[in-house]
Amino acid sequence: MFEALTDRLTQVFQRIGRKGRLTEEDVDEALREVRRALLEADVHYTVVRDFIAAVRERAIGEEVLRSLTPAQQVIAIVHQELVRVLGSERVPLLWASQPPTIIMLVGLQGSGKTTQVAKLGYHLRKEGRRPLLVAADIYRPAAVEQLRTLGKQHDLPVYDEGTKVDPVETVKHAVKVARDQGYNPVIIDTAGRLQIDEPMMQELERMAEAVRPTEILLVADAMTGQEAVNVAKEFHRRLSLTGLILTKLDGDARGGAALSIRAVVGVPIKFIGTGERVDALEPFYPDRLATRILGM
Amino acid sequence: FERSQIDRELFDDLEALLIQADLGVATTEALLERLQERVRRGEVRDPVEAREALREEMVALLEAAMRNRRVKIYQRGVPFVSLVVGVNGTGKTTTIAKLARYHLDQGRTVLLVAADTFRAAAIDQLKAWGERLGVPVIAHAPGADPGAVVFDGMQAAHNRGIDVLLIDTAGRLHTKSNLMAELAKIRRVIQRHVPDAPHEVLLVIDATTGQNGLNQARVFTEAAGVTDIALTKLDGTAKGGIAFAIARELGIPIAYVGTGEKPTDFAEFDPEAYVDALFFGDEED
Ligand SMILES: Nc1nc2c(ncn2[C@@H]2O[C@H](COP(=O)(O)OP(=O)(O)OP(=O)(O)O)[C@@H](O)[C@H]2O)c(=O)[nH]1
Ligand SMILES: Nc1nc2c(ncn2[C@@H]2O[C@H](COP(=O)(O)OP(=O)(O)OP(=O)(O)O)[C@@H](O)[C@H]2O)c(=O)[nH]1
Ligand SMILES: [K+]
Ligand SMILES: [Mg+2]
Ligand SMILES: [Mg+2]
Numbered sequence: 001m002f003e004a005l006t007d008r009l010t011q012v013f014q015r016i017g018r019k020g021r022l023t024e025e026d027v028d029e030a031l032r033e034v035r036r037a038l039l040e041a042d043v044h045y046t047v048v049r050d051f052i053a054a055v056r057e058r059a060i061g062e063e064v065l066r067s068l069t070p071a072q073q074v075i076a077i078v079h080q081e082l083v084r085v086l087g088s089e090r091v092p093l094l095w096a097s098q099p100p101t102i103i104m105l106v107g108l109q110g111s112g113k114t115t116q117v118a119k120l121g122y123h124l125r126k127e128g129r130r131p132l133l134v135a136a137d138i139y140r141p142a143a144v145e146q147l148r149t150l151g152k153q154h155d156l157p158v159y160d161e162g163t164k165v166d167p168v169e170t171v172k173h174a175v176k177v178a179r180d181q182g183y184n185p186v187i188i189d190t191a192g193r194l195q196i197d198e199p200m201m202q203e204l205e206r207m208a209e210a211v212r213p214t215e216i217l218l219v220a221d222a223m224t225g226q227e228a229v230n231v232a233k234e235f236h237r238r239l240s241l242t243g244l245i246l247t248k249l250d251g252d253a254r255g256g257a258a259l260s261i262r263a264v265v266g267v268p269i270k271f272i273g274t275g276e277r278v279d280a281l282e283p284f285y286p287d288r289l290a291t292r293i294l295g296m
Numbered sequence: 297f298e299r300s301q302i303d304r305e306l307f308d309d310l311e312a313l314l315i316q317a318d319l320g321v322a323t324t325e326a327l328l329e330r331l332q333e334r335v336r337r338g339e340v341r342d343p344v345e346a347r348e349a350l351r352e353e354m355v356a357l358l359e360a361a362m363r364n365r366r367v368k369i370y371q372r373g374v375p376f377v378s379l380v381v382g383v384n385g386t387g388k389t390t391t392i393a394k395l396a397r398y399h400l401d402q403g404r405t406v407l408l409v410a411a412d413t414f415r416a417a418a419i420d421q422l423k424a425w426g427e428r429l430g431v432p433v434i435a436h437a438p439g440a441d442p443g444a445v446v447f448d449g450m451q452a453a454h455n456r457g458i459d460v461l462l463i464d465t466a467g468r469l470h471t472k473s474n475l476m477a478e479l480a481k482i483r484r485v486i487q488r489h490v491p492d493a494p495h496e497v498l499l500v501i502d503a504t505t506g507q508n509g510l511n512q513a514r515v516f517t518e519a520a521g522v523t524d525i526a527l528t529k530l531d532g533t534a535k536g537g538i539a540f541a542i543a544r545e546l547g548i549p550i551a552y553v554g555t556g557e558k559p560t561d562f563a564e565f566d567p568e569a570y571v572d573a574l575f576f577g578d579e580e581d
Contacts, residue, residue: 036321042506045315108504109529109557110385114416139557141424146417149438153416194532221385225318225506227534248384251469253508276384276415276467 005294008033009071022065030074031056041254041293044229047263055081075294082290085259090283091268094242096214100132100178101185104211106204106239107219108231109192112247112273114143116219117189118150119273119281124185125156132183134174135160136167136207137191147189154278157183167191168206175211188213195234208239215242217270220257222249228257229264236265246289247273250280256293299343302335306343310350317575318537320507323544327353351576354540358550358567361543365551366523368495370404373457375450377486377493381479381520382500383512384467387528387554389418391500392462393425394554394562400429404459409449410435411442411482412466422464429559442466442478443485450489463494470515479520497522498551503529503536513542528554531561535574 009030016026031052038048055077064073095101103120105113114137121131133156137143144160151158159174171188178186190207193200208216218232218241235241246258249272258269269284299306307328314324330353334340340349370376378395380388389412396406408426410433412418419435426433434449446463453461465482468475486493499522501509516522527536530553542548550565 039315039321040507042318042508045312108532110387110502112385118416140421141428142417142420145420146415149416194529196533221502221504223383223502223506223508224504225509225534225538226316227318227504227532230533231504248469251383251471251508252511253506257506 005033005037006071006075008037009074013070022067022070024060024065027056027059027064027074030070031059034074034078037295038256038293041256041295042225042228042260043256043293044226044260044264047229047260050263051081051085051259079290079294082259082293083286085263086286086289087262087268088286090285091243091270093270094214095185099184100175101215102175102188102211102213103185103215103217104188104190104208104213105217105219105245106190106235106241107192108194108221109140111192111219111221112245113192113219114146114150114189115276116245116247116271116273116281117147117187118154118156118278120187120271121151121156122154122278123281124187129185130183131156132174132178132186133158134171134186134188136171136188138163138165138167139191143189143191150278168203168210171207172210185214195231201234201238205238215270216240217243217245218261218267219245219247220261222246222255222257222272223251223253224257226260229260232261232265236267241265241267243267243270245269245271245273246284250274254293254295255289258289259293302340302343302346306346307332310346313575314537317535318506318509320510320538320541323537323541326544327357347576351571354571354575355567357540358543358571361547361549362565362567363549364547365549366495370402370459372459375407375453375458375461375490375493376495377450377453377461377463377490378496378498379463379465379482379486379494379520380498380500380526381465381516381522382467383469386467386500386502386505387526388467388500389421389425389464390557391498391526391528391552391554391562392422392464393429393559395460395462395552396425396429396431397559398562399460400431405457406431406460406462407449407453407456407458408433409446409461409463411445411449411463413438413440413442413445414466418464418466425559443481446482446485447488450486454489470512470519476515476519479516483520494521496524496551498524498526499548500526500528501536501539501542503527503532503534505536505538507538507541509538510541510545513546513548517546517548522548524549524551526550526552526554527565530574531555
C-alpha cells in the first residue's frame with residue numbers, strides 16, 4: 001500500500017504535471033491523497049489535519065514545486081515527519097534510583113495488559129533482573145489465575161492476594177515484599193477500564209499515589225481507531241503516563257493510533273507486542289512504524 | 297447541524313463526525329454523496345433536514361445488512377449452535393456469558409464449550425461465568441485440541457437435550473492462516489453432529505476498532521462463515537462506526553451489542569436506537 005500511495009501521488013502529479021511548473025494547489029491535491037492514506041491507517045482526524053499542515057509547509061518551502069520526482073519528494077517529507085512525531089529515538093525504560101523500580105500497566109479492557117506484564121517480566125529477567133509480577137485485577141473473572149498461570153509457565157514469581165482485597169493494598173504489600181526480598185522491578189497488572197469510569201480511574205490514582213510508580217505505561221491495541229486519542233488523553237491527564245506499549249502489531253493493522261497518541265500526549269512508545277507468546281515483545285523503531293502507517 | 301445553511305462547511309462537519317466515529321473514508325464519502333444527491337434533488341433544504349436525511353441514510357445502511365440475517369429457529373432439545381469468534385481481547389468470552397443469560401431468560405437450557413484451550417486461564421474464565429450463571433461447561437485441559445472439546449460439547453448437548461450450545465474460541469488475528477484453518481476444522485466437527493449447524497457464527501468486534509475491523513470481518517467470514525456481529529464495549533465513548541463499513545461492504549448484520557462487563561449489559565441490536573444514541577443523541581442540548 002506504500003506503493004499504492006506512491007502510485008496515487010505519481011498519478012496526481014502526472015495529471016497536473018503537463019501544465020509545467022507545479023503550484024501550491026498541485027501540492028494540495030497530492031496532500032489530499034496523503035490525508036486519505038493516514039485516515040485509512042486510523043490516524044486521528046485532528047492529528048491528520050495538523051500533520052498535513054506541517055507537511056504542506058515543508059513541501060511548498062522545499063524542492064517539491066521544482067522537483068522532477070514530486071511524488072517521491074512528498075513521500076519522503078511525509079515519512080520524515082511521521083518519524084519525527086513518533087519520536088526519532090528509542091527511549092529505554094526508566095529505573096528508580098532507589099529499588100525497586102515499579103512499572104504499572106494500565107489501559108482499556110482487553111488491550112493486552114496481563115500478557116504484556118508477563119512479557120516484560122520475561123524480557124527483563126533475560127537481562128538479568130529479578131522481576132516480581134503483581135496481580136491487581138480483582139474484577140475480571142480469572143484475571144488473577146491468568147497471571148498466576150503465566151508466572152508458572154515461565155517461572156516468574158507472581159504476588160497476589162486473591163480477589164477480596166483492595167488492589168491498592170495488594171500493590172503496597174507487593175512493593176514491601178520486593179524491597180525485603182530483593183525483587184526488582186515490580187510489574188503491576190491492573191484491571192482493564194474505560195477512561196470515563198470514574199471509580200475505576202480513581203482506583204488507579206490511589207494506586208499510583210500509594211506506590212509512586214517509576215513507569216506508568218498505557219497498553220494500547222494497534223487495531224484501535226479514532227478513540228485512541230480520547231483514551232490516551234484521559235489516562236495521561238489522570239496518571240501522567242510515562243510511555244506506551246502498542247500491542248497486536250503481528251496482524252495487519254496499520255497502527256495509526258500510535259501516531260495519534262504520540263501527537264496528543266507526547267509520551268514515548270517503549271515496546272511493541274507482536275504475538276501472544278511471552279517472547280513476543282520488541283523494542284520500538286519509529287522508522288518501521290512510519291513505513292507501516294504509510295502502508296508498506 | 298448548528299449551521300444555518302447547507303454549505304461546504306456543513307459537509308466538512310459531517311465528515312469530521314463520521315470519520316471520528318470510525319466509519320472510514322469510503323463509507324463516509326458514500327453516505328455524504330447520498331446526502332449531497334438529496335440536496336441536489338431539492339429534498340433536503342436546510343441543516344435540520346440534512347440531519348434527518350443523514351440519520352435515515354445511516355439507519356438504512358444498517359437495515360440493508362439486517363435483511364441478510366438468518367432467521368433463528370430455536371427448537372426444544374435440538375441444540376442451536378452458536379460459534380463465537382474474533383481477534384484477541386474483543387469480548388468473546390464475556391459475550392458468551394451475556395448470551396447464556398439472554399437464552400436462560402427466554403427459558404432455554406444452555407451449555408458452554410471452552411474451546412479456547414490456548415490463552416492462560418481462558419478455561420477458568422469461562423468456568424467462572426458458568427458457575428455464576430448456573431450453566432454447565434464442557435472443558436478439557438489447557439493445551440488440548442479445540443476440535444476435541446467441541447466434539448464432546450456437541451455430544452453432551454445432544455445427550456442432555458440442550459437447547460443452546462455456546463462455543464468460546466481463542467482470540468486469533470485473521471492474518472494467522474493456521475489459526476483460521478482451525479476454525480474451519482471446528483465447523484466441520486460441529487457439522488458432523490448437526491449438518492445445518494453452526495446456526496450462528498458471531499464475530500465479536502470491539503467498538504474501539506478502527507479500519508482493521510473490515511479485514512477482520514472479511515477473513516473471518518471466509519474462514520468461519522460469520523453470520524452476525526456482536527459489537528462490544530459501546531459503554532465507552534467509541535461509536536463502533538466500523539460496523540457501518542462492514543455492513544456496507546460485506547452485508548454482515550449486527551445482532552447484539554455489549555454495553556458493559558456484566559451479563560446484563562447486553563441487548564439485541566436496534567439500528568434506530570443505536571444511530572440515535574451514538575450520533576444524534578446530544579443534538580438537543
Ligand atoms: N496477537 C496478539 N495478541 C496479543 C498480544 N498481546 C496480547 N494479546 C492477546 O490479547 C488478548 C487480551 O490480552 P490480555 O493480556 O488478557 O489483555 P488485558 O488488557 O489484560 O485484558 P483485561 O484484563 O480484560 O482488560 C489475549 O488473547 C492475549 O493473548 C499481541 O501482541 N499480539
Ligand atoms: N466496558 C466493557 N468491557 C467489556 C465488554 N465486553 C467485554 N469487556 C471486557 O473486555 C475484556 C476482554 O473480554 P473477554 O471476554 O475476555 O474477551 P475475549 O475476546 O474472550 O478475549 P481473548 O479470549 O483473550 O481473545 C474483559 O476485561 C471484559 O470484561 C463491554 O461490552 N464493555
Ligand atoms: K481491544
Ligand atoms: Mg488483564
Ligand atoms: Mg476469551
